[in-house]
Amino acid sequence: MQLVVGVAEMRVSNQHEHVVITHALGSCIGVAIYDPLVKVGGLLHYMLPDSSLDVEKGRENPCMFADTGIPRLFRECYSLGALKHRMLVKVAGGSQVLGGPEHFNIGRRNYAALRKIFLKNNVLIGREDVGGSKARTMYLEIATGKVWVKVIGQNQTIIEL
Amino acid sequence: MSLVPQVLRSLKNLPPFPMVAQRTLVLLNKPEVSIQELVEVVKFDPAITANILRISNSAYFGLRREIHSLHQALLLLGTQELLKIIIASGATRLFSAPTPGYFAERQGLWRHSVSCALMVDVLSRELSLPDQATGFTAGLMHDIGKIVLSLFVEQKFHEIMEVVEQQGVSFQAAEKIILGVDHAEMGGEMARIWDFPDRLRLAITYHHLDKPEAYTDDLILLVYLADILCLMFGQDLGSDGLAYTGYPEVLRHFHLRERNLQRILLQFGSAWDEAQILFGLMGQQDGVQRANRG
Numbered sequence: 001m002q003l004v005v006g007v008a009e010m011r012v013s014n015q016h017e018h019v020v021i022t023h024a025l026g027s028c029i030g031v032a033i034y035d036p037l038v039k040v041g042g043l044l045h046y047m048l049p050d051s052s053l054d055v056e057k058g059r060e061n062p063c064m065f066a067d068t069g070i071p072r073l074f075r076e077c078y079s080l081g082a083l084k085h086r087m088l089v090k091v092a093g094g095s096q097v098l099g100g101p102e103h104f105n106i107g108r109r110n111y112a113a114l115r116k117i118f119l120k121n122n123v124l125i126g127r128e129d130v131g132g133s134k135a136r137t138m139y140l141e142i143a144t145g146k147v148w149v150k151v152i153g154q155n156q157t158i159i160e161l
Numbered sequence: 162m163s164l165v166p167q168v169l170r171s172l173k174n175l176p177p178f179p180m181v182a183q184r185t186l187v188l189l190n191k192p193e194v195s196i197q198e199l200v201e202v203v204k205f206d207p208a209i210t211a212n213i214l215r216i217s218n219s220a221y222f223g224l225r226r227e228i229h230s231l232h233q234a235l236l237l238l239g240t241q242e243l244l245k246i247i248i249a250s251g252a253t254r255l256f257s258a259p260t261p262g263y264f265a266e267r268q269g270l271w272r273h274s275v276s277c278a279l280m281v282d283v284l285s286r287e288l289s290l291p292d293q294a295t296g297f298t299a300g301l302m303h304d305i306g307k308i309v310l311s312l313f314v315e316q317k318f319h320e321i322m323e324v325v326e327q328q329g330v331s332f333q334a335a336e337k338i339i340l341g342v343d344h345a346e347m348g349g350e351m352a353r354i355w356d357f358p359d360r361l362r363l364a365i366t367y368h369h370l371d372k373p374e375a376y377t378d379d380l381i382l383l384v385y386l387a388d389i390l391c392l393m394f395g396q397d398l399g400s401d402g403l404a405y406t407g408y409p410e411v412l413r414h415f416h417l418r419e420r421n422l423q424r425i426l427l428q429f430g431s432a433w434d435e436a437q438i439l440f441g442l443m444g445q446q447d448g449v450q451r452a453n454r455g
Contacts, residue, residue, distance in 0.1 A: 048426065133405075
């Protein structure tokens with residue numbers, strides 16, 4: 001069964017039959033985390049780097065921002081028995097339109113915000129597929145912790161992260 | 162070998178532009194539109210009147226009282242909002258064919274087009290520009306060229322993508338290189354055949370700012386920026402992904418900094434949720450499901 005994660009949403013699960021999926025990542029970022037021992041995983045699709053932009057919105061919906069959404073994602077997995085040191089972390093998205101890196105760079109900032117949070121908290125990114133100008137769909141299979149990224153396009157190329 | 166003759170031949174079979182939308186486009190240029198004129202336009206299409214009432218009463222407007230008549234809708238929403246609804250309702254038929262060259266999902270182009278129209282509205286509000294139905298309409302129509310070009314893009318997708326990846330040019334530039342014509346030019350040609358108002362036609366033709374003429378009208382810059390922001394927002398992205406050029410001079414022109422763009426995306430997220438009823442104009446069943454999901 002598919003659990004769909006919309007923009008600024010997350011889903012966490014320990015049900016083996018679940019595949020958590022988020023469609024069409026542009027400059028947004030999808031973060032999948034998974035504890036292979038208890039087989040608990042979650043997927044977050046956040047839109048913007050920092051809740052200081054709109055603190056109210058960040059409180060209303062923490063999944064909108066990296067700084068509020070990422071801690072929430074980990075906490076929700078902990079509540080299902082996952083432990084931080086066992087977590088496998090995979091990241092996709094953060095695309096950019098063409099042109100210089102100085103403008104329209106929300107994708108890059110989204111990625112930078114995530115790296116900063118992970119560095120501070122000693123979290124390592126296992127695999128990632130970020131940047132470029134691709135549109136991506138991301139899947140997390142709860143039974144195995146496998147993560148796939150599908151590049152939206154005619155081939156519908158699917159890579160395992 | 163150039164596909165241009167083939168592409169142009171396909172324009173000969175272009176269906177007529179939906180009549181109600183056509184007649185509404187003419188009203189866009191008038192400073193004042195009377196209720197009588199609007200009634201005249203929609204009276205032959207009961208489905209559109211039903212749509213107007215449905216949309217007027219949806220979260221999109223968030224009115225507290227229920228609207229029962231076209232007259233009431235006009236009083237409470239104003240002419241410009243009503244024109245948007247009529248054009249969106251009237252144009253659905255145009256977008257009903259799948260465009261597999263660009264979107265795997267049947268309604269992909271419609272959803273992207275509605276998103277862009279909404280984004281123009283959000284941008285206009287942020288920039289304190291008058292929120293006119295013309296902007297919304299230009300956003301809705303900017304990619305009509307994809308309706309016709311899809312077939313050719315589908316045939317040559319790999320070659321187009323190769324040019325994008327190897328030469329680092331936009332998807333539109335690659336279309337031009339491989340097919341001899343791109344979706345913006347194609348849309349402009351369709352707008353000419355359908356006798357669209359000039360401003361609208363030029364916004365379609367130049368919405369990727371690849372010609373100097375693009376800079377003659379803020380409407381064109383607005384549609385360009387809305388399109389780019391929709392790609393960044395990400396939902397309903399096509400196979401062309403984000404492979405379009407970001408021009409910083411447009412941000413400077415509108416005095417927009419990155420933080421403004423972030424705020425616009427935030428506002429767009431809410432607008433997008435509330436506008437599910439517009440997405441649903443294409444295939445009502447699907448629309449209801451999506452509206453409920455949100």
